[in-house]
Amino acid sequence: MSSTAEGEPQDPRLSLGDFIVELEASGAGPADTDLCRRLWTECAGRARFAEAVLRAAAAAGVSVDPESSVFADWVVELCPRLSLALGSGDTVAASVLAQLSAVSETTAVRALTAVADYLLGGIGIHDPEGVLIRLLSSGILTRFEDSARGTLLQVPTLIAAKLRHDLRAEVGAAPVVADLLEVLIEHMESAGMVEPELLGDVLLLARHGGHWSQLLRVCEAVGIPMFLLTPRTACTVLRVLPVKARVGRPGLEFFGTLAEDITADAADDTPARIRTAVVRHTGSGVLRSRLPGKLGDSEPNVEAEEEARPGEKSVDVIGTVRQLIGLADAGRHDEAAEMGIRAAAKMRSVRARSVVRLLTAIALHHAAEPRRALSVLNEIEGPARAGHVDGDFLLPAIIAWTALIAAVSGDHERADAHLAESDAPSGIRRAASEVEPAVAHSDSPPTVIIDELVTPPLRIASALRALDRLDLERAGAEFDALSAYPEMRTLWVYLPFIARISAVLSVEAESGLLFVNDDAERFRDAGVLSEAEKDLIALGRSTVFIALGQLRWAEIERERLSPSCDARIVLDVRSKLVAGRNDEAISCADTWFYHHSLSPRSRAELAAIRAAAKLRSGDEDAARSDFSTAVSLSTWVSSLLPLALLPLIDRDRLIDLNSDARAWAEAAAEFSDSFDSPAALIARLRTIGSVSVDVATMPQLSAGEAQLIDLLGCGLSVAEIANELHQVTGTVKNRLSALYRRFGVSSRAEVLSRARSLGYLTP
Structure with missing residues (x-):
């Protein structure tokens, strides 16, 4: 593609004054000085080309609009071939950059380095920076400042349209677009950020050229946020895709139907309305019905895909997401986690890998592997921050699930840090203690896509940390908001x-x-x-x-x-305390206190229960020491629940014994967002949890007595019970009489009724 073709006069760049003079001399020039200036800009000072544009517009009877890409694409077809005063290599470079609306210098260099071989016989462009300088000097490239992206390069509208038209007409030039797409898509797959204008260009190039595989790669590289970055273009490109594009490409089927529904839902094609429709059509539970295939189908055959496309590390992203959700719904979280780890390693796109790894971390959480889950979330948080798009779910979801998993597993510092910085649409933007309860219970609609992965875990984490601080008002506000949420899974x-x-x-x-x-x-x-x-x-x-x-x-x-749940130990010791079996409670607490399977939070609870049991046994010095330990451990794990769940009578007496302990100052410092002094914290501990009984009034049965109740509940007679227990009937009658007295009744019917009401008989 040459700018010095034989028989074609060159069209050099003129100053604005000379440009106007030449147009007027040709008889095609407009009298409007402003229009002349705009033409001069969009034609890069090429007067002959501008003259052809004006004559074409006049012949068609349309008004001249130099900045309009629609006008430019139409009118250049009626203009003769463009012959710029440039060398062949520079013209090729300009033709490549004309495919893009506006690019950074880095992207321009990348495109020129990789693409121009087709037009230059394989020799390529070895000095792309020098080419850019020459194109800028000739006016074929212009610089402009973008508030978000900085300095960008752009080929003037009319020149760009003509270069694109001439390139399409060039024999053998078709591979250029495909090669350009490959370079730019690889950049999108590996880059942390996606430029909206560049994304729009790539979508249009792929659609207009029928490059369906590349279009699918763009969709997987950017995901649903492409409808946020370039709403109109994404909807235009993806709605009403031809059948041949969708066949065998479930990802394009997914994005295509989504684009169709978004377009139908939006009242007009303004970006704001499209973005609102995107949020609505990715709302709670909605995307599940869009996923192709049946949730829970067998895992995609990654090896088969690699055989079909040798050398490529690829996997069906949408199909993988479908499988992960299906496995999670079936409760097969271990399988989901392992599948996610394998699939993510085979994905080219940074975003696709991050989405799959997010689902993997969620599966690990459900599979009771919080450390692995937090490790995965920590790894994908950095890339998600670098490429975050307003309205996207990925970073808010990572923050929300990190907060939840950290709160559940006892990593309160990480939980609080992520709650504090969260920008989820629920309104939780600061540390939970800094937000008014009314703000927490916001009824405003979500403003991020796939909000079900953001709001529920974030609010749950906030509620759990509020309970740890005994902030019942905040916990109640979060609970109310969660109760009203449409999809919790x-x-x-x-x-x-x-x-x-x-x-x-x-x-x-x-x-x-x-x-x-x-x-x-x-x-x-x-x-x-x-x-x-x-x-x-x-x-x-x-x-x-x-x-x-x-x-x-x-x-x-x-x-x-489950056997691995250390709450079994705490609940057993707490039951012994409430049953009045203080020595057993102390012995059991001593046995388990230093066991490696016990979490620090459970250890704090055992210390508090042991203090109460020793106080009841009359050992005040030991009770004082244990309760001071319990306060310190509660401070360390950043939760006051180990203290607050003690019966109020015991709690009051233990506080009296330790009212001057130094541990209270440390506790008040840890919970300073909720309490301004040790006295305020102690006062709170004296007023909550008044309903809990200190000693159960119901009878505490031995294993033999519980067995006897069960046999009575089965309707067995005295003789049948005696046969079952291998005892004589007299012994059974004596045991039944003792059992009646224990329950304060005098008959079989009464003891069964009483036992059932107290929970000794289950349906």
């Missing part, structure tokens, strides 16, 4: 847990605690629960039953905990 298990712990700390009557305990069952939602999630349900229930003194019910729930 298995995160619903945190709702009954938050409700039950809040009730133990706040209600003042047993009836209120019973009501909350029963009402919490209404939060059951979709999804198969993992072992960790089942543990959370059982932990909340058992805590309530211990507070009510219904120790048999508490034991039943405790037995449902």
Whole structure:
């Protein structure tokens, strides 16, 4: 493609004055000086080309609009071939850059270095920086300042349109566009940030050239945020894709149908309305129905894909996401995590890898592997920050899930740091203690795509940390907002847990605690629960039953905990305390206190319970020492719950014994956002959790007595019970009489009724 073709006069750059004079001399020049200036700019001072543009517009009877790309693309088809006063290499470079609307100098150099071989016989451009300088000097490139992107380079509108037209007409020049796409897409796949204008150019080039595989790569590299970065172009390019583009490409089917629905929903094509429609059509639970195939299908055959495309590290991103969600819904979190790790390693795009690794971290959390989950989240947080787009879910979701997993696993510093910096649409932008409860319970609609991965974990983390600080008002506000959220999936298990712990700390009557305990069952939602999630349900229930003194019910729930859950130990020791078996509580606490399986939080709880048991046994010095240890440990784990869950009578007496302890000053410093002095913190501990019983009034049965109750509940007669237990009937009758006295009744029917109401018989 030469600018000095034989028989074609060159069209040099003129000054503005000479440009106007030549136009007027040709008889085509307009009288409007402003229009002349605009033509001079968009034609790069080429008077002959401007004359051709004016004559073409006059012949067609249309007004001249030099800055309009639509006008430019139409009118250049009616103009003769463009012959610039440039060398062939510089003209080739200009033709390449004309494919793009505005680029940074770095992107321009990258494009010129990799693309121009097709037009220069394989010799390439070895001095792209020098080429850019010459193009700038000739006016074929112009510089302008963008407030967000800095200095950018741009080929004037009319010149760019003509260069694109001439390039398309050039024999053998078609591979240039494909090669340019390859370079730019590789840049998008590896870069932290995507320039909106460059994204728009790449989408249009891929669509107009029918480069469907490259179009899919763009979609996977940028994801749904492309509808936020370049709303109109993304919708224009992706809606109504031809059948041949969608066949065998589930990713294009996904993005294409999404673009169609967004376009139909938006009242007009203004960017703001399109962005609002994007958020709406990626709302809670909506995207699941868009994922191609059936959730839970077998894992994509990555090896087969690699055989079909030798040398490429590639995997179907949308298909992988579908599989991860399907495995999670089926409760197969270990499989989801391992699949996500393998699939992410084979993905070319930084964003695609980050999205899959986010889902992998969530699966690891559900599989009770918080350290691995936090490690994955920490690795993808940096790239997500570098490429964050306003309205995108990725960075807010990483922050939200980091806060939640850290809060659950006891890493309070990381949880608080991520809560403090969160910019999720729920309004939680500062540390939870700095935000008014009314702000936390915002009814404003979400402003990020796929909000279900952002708001629920963020609010749960905030509520859990509020409970740790005994900030029941804040916890209640977060709970109310979570209750109204339309899609929680298995995160619903945190709702009954938050409700039950809040009730133990706040209600003042047993009836209120019973009501909350029963009402919490209404939060059951979709999804198969993992072992960790089942543990959370059982932990909340058992805590309530211990507070009510219904120790048999508490034991039943405790037995449902997984063997690895250290809450079993804490609940067992707490039950012994409430049962009045103080020596057993002390012995059990001593046995487990230094065990490696116990978390620091559980160790703080054991220290507090042991202090109460020793106080009841009359050993005030030991109780004082243990309670001081409990306060220090609670400060260290940044949670006041180990102290607050003690029965109020014991808590008051222990505070009296330790009112002058230095540990209170350290605690007040740790919780300074909630309490301005040690006295304020102590006052709070004296006023909450009044409903919890200190000693259960219900009978505490031995294993033999519990077995006897079970046999009665099965409807066995005295003779049948005697046969079952290998005892004589007289012995069984004596044991039954003792059992009746224990329950304060006189008949089989009464003891069964009483035992059932107290939880010794389950349905």
